[in-house]
Structures are given as C-alpha cells and as structure tokens.
Amino acid sequence: MNIERFIEARKALVLSQMELAEGICTQATLSRFENNGQVPNLKILIKLCNRLNLPLGELFPKVGVKYTEATEKMNKAEFFLITSEYDQASDLLRSIALSEIEENSLALRFHYLNGFVMIAQQISVTDILFTFDQILLADDRAETEIFRLLAYTGIGMVYSREMDPDKAEFYFSRVLESIYAYPIQTTEDIWRVLNIVFQSGTFFSQIDEIELSNALLSYAVSICSDNHVTYYLARAAIQLAKNAIIQGKPQQEVLELIHDARAYSKINKNTIALKELAQLESAILSGNPATE
Structure with a gap:
C-alpha cells in the first residue's frame, strides 16, 4: 500500500x-x-x-495495468515452460520490468521462471545460481515454500547439466523431503509440483536410480489423473519409456508407453514431444534405442 x-x-x-x-x-x-x-x-x-x-x-498501485500485464505474461510464460517452448517464454519474461513488480510472490515467480528458462537455454551456471539465490534469500513466508523447492530443483538441474551428480543429488534430496507433503490447492500449485516431481524423476533416471525415478514419474501421472491435468502426462510417459529401455523391458511394453505419450501429446498439441517420440519409436523399431 x-x-x-x-x-x-x-x-x-x-x-x-x-x-x-x-x-x-x-x-x-x-x-x-x-x-x-x-x-x-x-x-x-x-x-x-x-x-x-x-x-x-x-x-494500491499494484492493482493497476502493469501488475495485470505482468501476471498475464507470467501465466503464458509458465505454460510455455510446461510445453518446453523456451524461446517464447524467454521473450515474455524479457518484456517484464522486474523493478515494477511490488508483489513478493510475483517477484519469486519471475525468478523461478527465469531460472528454468535459463537452464534450457544453456546460460552460464553463475547467472542461473544468482537467479535462484533471489528466491533462497527471500523472506521466509508461506508463499515462499513452493518457490524455494523450485529453486532447489533448478539448482539440482544445473549441477546435473554440469556433470556433477553428487551436488545435484544433494539438492534433489532436499526437494524430496518436502514435495510429497506439499498441499496442492491451486492450478498453479499443480503445475509447479508436477515440474518438481518430473524433473526429480528425470534426474534419478540419469544416475540409474530407476526404481525411485519410476516412483516419482508414477506420482506425476497420479497427480495429473487426480486433477484432470494432461500437460505433464506426455513428458512423464516419455521418461517412463526411456526407463523401460534402460531396464531392458520388452519392446512391446516400451512401444505401449510411447503410444500413450503420443496420445497425450496430441491432446496438448505438443509438437516438441511428438517429434521426440517419433525419433524414439524409430530407434526402438530399428533395434537401436537411445535414451538421451
């Protein structure tokens, strides 16, 4: 005020x-x-x-047009993050003036979105860690918790990208201590919890903790089912298919997972996922499956 x-x-x-x-x-x-x-x-x-x-x-200046525009842009950017359209998300975030954001939770949301987009765009480690520090050093309030968990997830993703699995696992383990108990109350909560659970499942697959990865990805699928959300179903199913390949599961079982993921991707018009699935299916049928 x-x-x-x-x-x-x-x-x-x-x-x-x-x-x-x-x-x-x-x-x-x-x-x-x-x-x-x-x-x-x-x-x-x-x-x-x-x-x-x-x-x-x-x-109440933050109820004005700038606040409304910033919120709307972040809504769109968060959706682009979900669908892996990182350049579009980046363009929206660059059009937001952080200095004009007065609401604490909105600023935290900006840093979280910016950090995840920076990871996808291969920005330098120090810049990404600085972005997530804006969240971790914020006042400890109720609305801070989910963004803190997202920051830990993002930092884990950075260290995983930099081939430092021990540091990455430290941060992902911090997330797992809390995420199962986090109360999902809004649509935004669903998206963010799914982001955390999916990224954690992907990481544990990368370090060959397949059982834990499958448990996390199955949890993501159950969240989608319980809340009638489809956007992470395709991504979870793709990673479950990759896990099945790592485990040496029968070809038919892997193909069924791929077909499920394709159906979810078509519903959401996720062209990036559809392209990845086509490549994965081709590799399976040719007898040369690749999980990366």
Missing part, C-alpha cells in the same frame, strides 16, 4: 493528523497507519480518503 501517497495528500491540504481524523477515527489510529503501516478497517480508510479527495485506488 502506498502510504506515502496518503501522507502527501494530507500535507497538501495542510491538515494535521488530528484534524483529518476528527469525527472519523482517533488520532492514534491515523498515526499507526501513517507511521507503522497498520491499516485501519476499510470503512475508516474510505472516509479518510474522501476527506482528502484521494481515490482509494491510488493507495
């Missing part, structure tokens, strides 16, 4: 706190508002603003 704007309006009319408060509230109530940020109830605040000829909306 822009309390400074309120104080400026009072001083412009040459009113003391006592004069402004008269007949509306106590001077102490007004003092606590101006000096300590303790907001009075809405009825009192409206009366005070009316006496100052100050529109109430001027005290």
